[in-house]
């Protein structure tokens with residue numbers, strides 16, 4: 026179980042004063058300006074939950090995760106992992122945690138995957154038999170044998186993510202922190218990783234906290250989502266309720282062979298945006314109510330369509346809408 030109570034983190038920022046003396050004085054007296062990266066966050070995650078932790082760049086996600094793992098000390102407030110404080114009892118806590126960073130691997134770049142696992146097993150003092158049993162279980166789940174003897178630098182991104190996931194689970198932690206595990210993957214690899222993450226949660230019973238900028242990750246995997254913005258928790262609830270709250274329209278940009286004039290009519294099922302009267306028209310529609318093909322079919326009554334381009338609402342707009 027993860028308990029977070031009134032968590033706060035502020036960073037002291039170097040003074041911008043031009044005078045070196047004043048900058049030194051600000052540093053020595055602790056009067057440098059402070060930046061609040063995480064502001065009074067509280068939540069509880071119970072065993073077996075799969076929770077999304079989302080927010081725009083700079084919102085405070087990594088800072089929170091770093092406090093949960095004991096890398097950073099909170100300025101105030103408290104984190105408890107199974108009743109233990111990560112920064113006071115770091116050794117005990119890290120045994121219960123597995124962490125995957127999509128942007129950087131915790132494996133040794135030039136070594137075969139197998140050697141990285143050996144090093145990690147030694148670091149966690151996992152005995153040989155236990156390691157073999159765990160690797161066999163993880164191989165069943167993640168098909169590791171395909172690349173066990175390949176140096177990490179030669180793995181595809183999807184394979185590297187599978188190897189990193191195995192590395193994070195080798196010491197059998199109950200809790201996984203996944204920081205953008207699908208970043209950079211193509212559609213097929215993303216789908217595979219999502220399937221694996223779902224099994225890790227359902228079959229292995231791991232509690233998962235997932236940070237991502239990919240709304241599909243959230244929609245497919247998480248029963249609960251927390252949104253953080255400017256360091257504060259803006260939403261904590263089910264994905265279903267979040268989806269309903271979002272309700273932002275999808276944008277369709279359509280190019281017609283000739284200029285069109287489309288009357289803005291609620292009966293269309295879409296609303297007309299920029300470009301009416303010209304050849305490039307923007308329309309907005311709700312994907313939950315109507316499919317893009319149906320919108321196109323209706324638009325074709327007004328002229329021949331030669332090209333189209335669909336855009337989902339911007340992630341940050343979605344988050345703003347959540348407030």
Ligand SMILES: Nc1ncnc2c1ncn2[C@@H]1O[C@H](COP(=O)(O)OP(=O)(O)OP(=O)(O)O)[C@@H](O)[C@H]1O
Nearest residue numbers: 036060061062080081082083084085086087088089
């Ligand atoms: N060591 C640090 N010193 C000063 N400021 C920091 C430090 N680490 C983070 N910050 C600031 O705290 C705020 C929150 O940063 P954080 O990395 O937690 O955001 P994030 O939500 O993880 O963003 P991203 O999605 O871009 O990874 C940002 O304004 C960042 O500049």
